[in-house]
Amino acid sequence: xxxxxKIWRQKNAADxxxxxxxxxxxxxxxxxxxxxxxxxxxxxxxxxxxxxxxDHDCREGICGMCSLYINGKPHGPQQTTTCQLHMRSFSDGExxxxxxxxxxxxxVVKDLVVNRSAFDRIxxxxxxxxxxxxxxxxxxxxxxxxxxxxxxxxxAQCIGCGACVAACKNASAMLFTxxxxxxxxxxxxxxxxxxxxxxxxxxxxxxxxxxxxxNTGACEAECPxxxxxxxxxxxxxxxxxxxxxxxxx
Amino acid sequence: MILDSKIPAGPLAEKWTKHKFSSKLVxxxxxxxxxxIVVGTGLxxxxxxxxxxxxxxxxxxxxxxxxxxxxxxxxxQGGINAAKNYQNDGDSIYRLFYDTIKxxxxxxxxxxxxxxxxVSVKIIDQCVAQGVPFARxxxxxxxxxxxxxxxxxxxxxxxxxxxxxLLLGAYSALSRQVANGKVKLFPRTEMMDVVVIDGQAKGIVxxxxxxGAVETHAAHAVLLCTGGYGNVFFLSTNAMGSNxxxxxxxxxxxxxxxxxxxxxxxxxxxxxxxxxxxKLTLMSExxxxxxxxxxxxTVEIAEKLRKGQIKAxxxxxxxxxxxxxxxxxxxxxxxxxxVASRNAKYVCDEGRGxxxxxxxxxxxxxxxxxxxxxxxxxxKYGNLFDMYKQITGEDPYENPMMIYPAVHYTMGGLWVxxxxxxxxxxxxxxxxxxxxxxxxxxxxxxALMQGLADGYFVIPYTVGDYLAQLAPTKVxxxxxxxxxxxxxxxxxxxxxxxxxxxxxxxxxxxxxxxIMWDKCGMARTExxxxxxxxxxxxxxxxxxxxxxxxxxxxELNQTLExxxxxxxxxxxxxxxxxDALNRNESCGGHFREEYQTPDxxxxxxxxxxxYVAAWKYLGEGQDEELVKEELVFENVKLTQRSYK
Ligand SMILES: Cc1cc2nc3c(=O)[nH]c(=O)nc-3n(C[C@H](O)[C@H](O)[C@H](O)COP(=O)(O)OP(=O)(O)OC[C@H]3O[C@@H](n4cnc5c(N)ncnc54)[C@H](O)[C@@H]3O)c2cc1C
Ligand code: FES
Numbered sequence: 091x092x093x094x095x096k097i098w099r100q101k102n103a104a105d106x107x108x109x110x111x112x113x114x115x116x117x118x119x120x121x122x123x124x125x126x127x128x129x130x131x132x133x134x135x136x137x138x139x140x141x142x143x144x145d146h147d148c149r150e151g152i153c154g155m156c157s158l159y160i161n162g163k164p165h166g167p168q169q170t171t172t173c174q175l176h177m178r179s180f181s182d183g184e185x186x187x188x189x190x191x192x193x194x195x196x197x198v199v200k201d202l203v204v205n206r207s208a209f210d211r212i213x214x215x216x217x218x219x220x221x222x223x224x225x226x227x228x229x230x231x232x233x234x235x236x237x238x239x240x241x242x243x244x245x246a247q248c249i250g251c252g253a254c255v256a257a258c259k260n261a262s263a264m265l266f267t268x269x270x271x272x273x274x275x276x277x278x279x280x281x282x283x284x285x286x287x288x289x290x291x292x293x294x295x296x297x298x299x300x301x302x303x304x305n306t307g308a309c310e311a312e313c314p315x316x317x318x319x320x321x322x323x324x325x326x327x328x329x330x331x332x333x334x335x336x337x338x339x
Numbered sequence: 340m341i342l343d344s345k346i347p348a349g350p351l352a353e354k355w356t357k358h359k360f361s362s363k364l365v366x367x368x369x370x371x372x373x374x375x376i377v378v379g380t381g382l383x384x385x386x387x388x389x390x391x392x393x394x395x396x397x398x399x400x401x402x403x404x405x406x407x408x409x410x411x412x413x414x415x416q417g418g419i420n421a422a423k424n425y426q427n428d429g430d431s432i433y434r435l436f437y438d439t440i441k442x443x444x445x446x447x448x449x450x451x452x453x454x455x456x457x458v459s460v461k462i463i464d465q466c467v468a469q470g471v472p473f474a475r476x477x478x479x480x481x482x483x484x485x486x487x488x489x490x491x492x493x494x495x496x497x498x499x500x501x502x503x504x505l506l507l508g509a510y511s512a513l514s515r516q517v518a519n520g521k522v523k524l525f526p527r528t529e530m531m532d533v534v535v536i537d538g539q540a541k542g543i544v545x546x547x548x549x550x551g552a553v554e555t556h557a558a559h560a561v562l563l564c565t566g567g568y569g570n571v572f573f574l575s576t577n578a579m580g581s582n583x584x585x586x587x588x589x590x591x592x593x594x595x596x597x598x599x600x601x602x603x604x605x606x607x608x609x610x611x612x613x614x615x616x617x618k619l620t621l622m623s624e625x626x627x628x629x630x631x632x633x634x635x636x637t638v639e640i641a642e643k644l645r646k647g648q649i650k651a652x653x654x655x656x657x658x659x660x661x662x663x664x665x666x667x668x669x670x671x672x673x674x675x676x677x678v679a680s681r682n683a684k685y686v687c688d689e690g691r692g693x694x695x696x697x698x699x700x701x702x703x704x705x706x707x708x709x710x711x712x713x714x715x716x717x718x719k720y721g722n723l724f725d726m727y728k729q730i731t732g733e734d735p736y737e738n739p740m741m742i743y744p745a746v747h748y749t750m751g752g753l754w755v756x757x758x759x760x761x762x763x764x765x766x767x768x769x770x771x772x773x774x775x776x777x778x779x780x781x782x783x784x785x786a787l788m789q790g791l792a793d794g795y796f797v798i799p800y801t802v803g804d805y806l807a808q809l810a811p812t813k814v815x816x817x818x819x820x821x822x823x824x825x826x827x828x829x830x831x832x833x834x835x836x837x838x839x840x841x842x843x844x845x846x847x848x849x850x851x852x853x854i855m856w857d858k859c860g861m862a863r864t865e866x867x868x869x870x871x872x873x874x875x876x877x878x879x880x881x882x883x884x885x886x887x888x889x890x891x892x893x894e895l896n897q898t899l900e901x902x903x904x905x906x907x908x909x910x911x912x913x914x915x916x917x918d919a920l921n922r923n924e925s926c927g928g929h930f931r932e933e934y935q936t937p938d939x940x941x942x943x944x945x946x947x948x949x950y951v952a953a954w955k956y957l958g959e960g961q962d963e964e965l966v967k968e969e970l971v972f973e974n975v976k977l978t979q980r981s982y983k
Contacts, residue, residue, distance in 0.1 A: 118613055124617065151726065153578065207406065209406065210524070229466075249413075279469070
């Protein structure tokens with residue numbers, strides 16, 4: 091396959107950035123999208139040009155490190171992560187546009203690499219159960235109905251990639267935040283801090299500059315892990331019941 | 340030099356309890372006067388950093404990813420072992436200990452392994468308390484599955500994402516300590532060197548991956564939790580960034596490197612599809628619970644299959660060779676990894692491989708789906724099946740999966756004593772970065788267990804014992820050793836940037852990987868290893884004269900990051916070959932063709948090789964010195980491993 095690539099190049103956070111066009115020939119259908127970029131980068135290096143920088147690590151769709159806004163969609167045309175996207179999803183002669191995640195709370199670092207540390211700070215605001223190591227009860231002491239454990243797991247599968255933010259026209263982080271709030275609100279272990287958690291995490295989310303949620307569902311549609319927007323509804327319930335009884339403020 | 344493993348005397352089951360009691364304690368009010376550096380935020384690092392911060396120490400935690408949550412541990416799929424015996428099927432701490440020693444082909448320490456089995460039960464309690472959503476039965480209690488090398492069901496799991504859930508649990512504990520101000524996080528920061536003052540580790544040198552700034556950090560103790568070095572093979576199941584740099588630089592500062600040649604080749608990975616391949620994807624071993632491994636009974640049928648004249652499902656039952664079930668009736672498809680991998684290689688070497696390249700065997704779920712229904716199989720392995728389909732374009736519910744062994748885990752690593760301390764006082768190694776508990780072969784679901792055991796339950800005691808012996812005064816970062824180490828790191832970076840050769844870094848990495856896979860991989864010979872040594876030396880020379888690293892140090896420079904790592908892999912590769920050459924026996928994952936039983940099993944030589952091979956760095960270009968730690972077995976009898 092032969093492809094035309096329009097790639098966002100930006101030297102650093104301060105640089106204005108712009109698109110550059112490259113051709114990639116000898117692309118095989120079995121290549122992953124990132125392997126296609128690896129080949130491009132080796133060619134650029136041999137020519138003495140700076141390779142395209144992009145984030146990636148596991149290349150198994152689980153670490154959440156890869157990003158890329160491909161042809162106007164986070165992680166490209168399939169509902170997977172970019173690293174799991176294969177070139178058989180494209181056709182010969184196609185032009186592919188590759189951009190970084192675009193969101194105020196995710197500033198570009200270089201080329202296609204963005205800073206997602208805002209997500210870490212949302213978790214630091216309350217995405218945990220406050221237990222120290224040791225001194226906890228036996229794991230089977232509190233039975234948890236399988237259906238509840240499964241629902242908690244559905245939410246817990248979030249990989250923190252940020253596709254939900256990139257997909258949302260308001261750059262809202264509701265899906266990400268609600269996945270963690272839901273997981274812990276569902277489990278008995280999360281009950282004690284339930285209210286404070288929802289309030290603190292939502293406050294941090296707002297402080298980071300993420301936008302509001304207008305329920306378009308774009309986040310769910312683009313989430314590579316299929317995190318459901320029912321989590322957002324659950325978080326809203328958690329949040330409002332917390333604000334009503336207001337433990338924090 | 341004599342290596343002292345510091346295994347406490349006394350009966351096996353009492354060693355750890357006694358040791359904890361005799362360890363010195365730091366008074367609670369003094370803990371805040373001690374600084375601890377934790378490099379790595381995988382299971383080992385995140386659990387250690389969180390636990391130490393909870394105790395009151397000041398922790399600095401480093402990782403090269405943009406967030407601690409992305410450490411390679413996140414990718415572990417299958418599960419974590421613990422001797423809970425919730426299934427009432429005969430499990431016990433002793434049995435987990437025994438299985439691990441035997442699975443490791445009797446090349447691990449009894450004392451360490453017993454402690455691991457002992458604390459395993461607490462890990463599950465801890466994770467559940469954090470909100471880790473393990474799989475459960477309808478009654479609400481925790482579910483278990485079985486894994487290779489064991490005849491009991493002791494593996495806890497969270498769908499096919501156990502590593503993710505455990506890591507997110509540890510990450511949440513870590514995040515809580517960041518919020519409490521007890522942990523300072525340094526993401527996108529790579530450790531480049533250890534600072535050793537008067538023989539003790541006192542800090543590290545790092546490079547900020549965004550700005551390129553080379554900086555120093557001082558502390559009373561340094562914990563390396565930097566994972567394994569499987570990427571020396573270029574293609575492996577490890578994340579792209581996994582590297583040996585932290586461990587290797589520590590090695591050059593005096594930390595011995597133990598059993599470097601012990602690498603694990605995992606039997607169930609998606610086969611290589613072409614030259615562009617950048618990494619290999621594991622299909623969890625848990626699949627072997629229900630999948631049956633087979634190849635055609637004859638070369639003729641296999642040839643037709645490879646040419647696309649027939650499909651797997653066309654092959655009649657009597658023409659299928661379920662070779663693991665045939666050769667190992669009592670363990671069947673659940674033999675340990677090394678045995679499963681080697682046998683896949685044998686049948687492919689015979690010409691019975693099933694894909695175009697001839698390097699693949701089938702893993703078939705047809706019978707399991709018939710027995711349990713598709714729905715049940717979907718529940719157990721849904722995400723793994725999806726991933727397989729995504730990568731290969733084939734539907735494993737309809738056609739058997741194709742799998743082949745791939746490099747997966749490294750049992751070798753920095754030598755540590757019972758306290759997890761390396762040969763440099765104050766420098767510790769945890770998780771996959773150390774060599775300790777898995778001997779010559781790791782059992783499935785035991786790495787997660789070890790990482791969390793080290794971080795949650797071992798290091799909080801042992802590091803305290805060391806710190807209690809130091810004065811609670813700040814480590815002086817103005818000591819000239821800090822400046823010197825920093826300068827050396829800068830020079831190393833400059834040296835790479837100045838070469839300006841003609842070949843990209845991956846060109847060298849791929850060639851190194853091929854040498855290692857062909858000659859220091861699943862089967863090794865003296866001749867092959869000697870060739871490998873010469874080839875690596877030549878490649879190293881070429882690297883240092885012809886690699887092309889674009890850009891500057893003062894920016895995000897992914898090529899420079901890679902070049903640094905590959906430079907270290909080249910040196911490590913040579914040591915792995917030396918270690919494999921020295922070990923004139925076969926054991927676990929180390930299979931020397933010269934040493935095998937008549938039916939092709941690993942032939943150990945306990946008389947001469949029941950030791951840990953610890954290597955001491957002597958200087959650039961010099962062969963390293965071998966220091967032996969004899970292994971003492973007081974509780975288990977060394978026998979030929981048999982899974983028949
Ligand atoms: C695909 C796959 C599946 C697996 N499945 C299982 C399983 O089911 N059960 C099981 O028990 N085991 C499994 N394993 C093995 C297990 O996941 C690993 O051995 C284990 O997670 C390693 O954890 P760790 O904490 O030692 O290191 P890692 O998780 O590898 O973490 C290393 C950390 O060190 C940091 N780091 C490394 N070098 C530097 C440096 N120079 N400077 C700064 N930071 C650095 C990284 O950023 C990272 O944070 C699997 C492994 C793979 C590859
Ligand atoms: S690289 Fe890990 S999810 Fe894509």
